[in-house]
């Protein structure tokens with residue numbers, strides 16, 4: 348292959364038409380996390396996501412850390428999560444000196460396998476974290492019911508899932524605490540940043556307090572995890588673009604799905620009645636050597652998160668080896684998928700290139 352291929356970018360970079368004005372306006376007010384600018388952004392987030400409370404936090408990782416604290420996780424407690432999550436989801440668990448307990452995923456979905464949850468839960472389980480990877484919804488209603496029945500707080504890591512819906516509601520409607528990142532690579536981007544959604548007044552109060560040093564009252568613990576006003580200004584400015592961006596992502600994914608002719612490739616299963624955010628489109632692969640197919644796409648300038656991050660079950664990382672647990676579905680799931688960028692900057696010509704690279708692959 349001598350022709351040069353220009354790689355398709357997997358990063359969605361844009362400047363919103365109102366970003367500049369929003370920043371200038373924010374500069375005329377307080378810039379700290381206690382600024383009115385942050386309160387206005389939080390109101391806009393609560394409205395968009397139909398949540399009782401939206402609380403700005405300095406990052407997605409910080410949001411997870413605050414949510415774990417609010418759920419009552421303390422040193423030695425156990426936190427259940429799937430090993431298909433990124434390291435960023437589990438590190439906050441370790442930072443609280445809690446014990447990660449890995450539970451298997453479902454065979455064809457990143458959601459928690461309820462039978463394995465039964466086996467994994469103990470009297471020390473203080474939180475369950477579910478992570479809908481790449482924005483594909485998990486069966487949240489069954490999980491919520493299982494968590495409720497055991498009285499264990501349910502946390503969603505929705506860093507990939509701004510706009511993911513199930514039965515007409517945002518996924519956050521089904522969790523006690525939902526954590527979002529607005530890091531520069533995410534669907535809603537503010538550079539660095541995040542937020543927590545909850546419908547629970549008491550949890551909201553703990554989150555509010557913890558992110559500002561427990562209000563420095565000398566009684567309640569906390570750290571400074573507030574979101575800065577400039578990030579909040581960009582977030583509010585860009586929130587108005589989110590529905591349009593989600594629609595472009597869906598359109599790109601639908602066009603790719605409609606034109607796949609390779610019998611060993613299909614779109615990842617979408618739960619009935621649900622709508623993925625399409626942070627990335629997921630393909631299910633049925634080749635003898637799926638990595639060879641991913642390399643083939645890469646050679647055609649189509650990047651994969653599986654290749655970029657070398658996605659493997661978390662307990663295969665040296666730091667997490669002590670918490671190894673048998674999760675065969677999770678292993679098989681990560682070995683059988685790849686990601687395709689479908690963000691709004693992907694052009695029709697690039698969609699065609701993706702489709703023809705998928706269809707022209709001759710491996711079996």
Ligand SMILES: *Cc1c(COP(=O)(O)O)cnc(C)c1O
Nearest residue numbers: 406407408435436506528529530
């Ligand atoms: C990006 C990400 C995080 C961390 O968010 P930051 O804002 O970078 O701290 C956590 N969980 C998942 C699933 C992510 O993709």
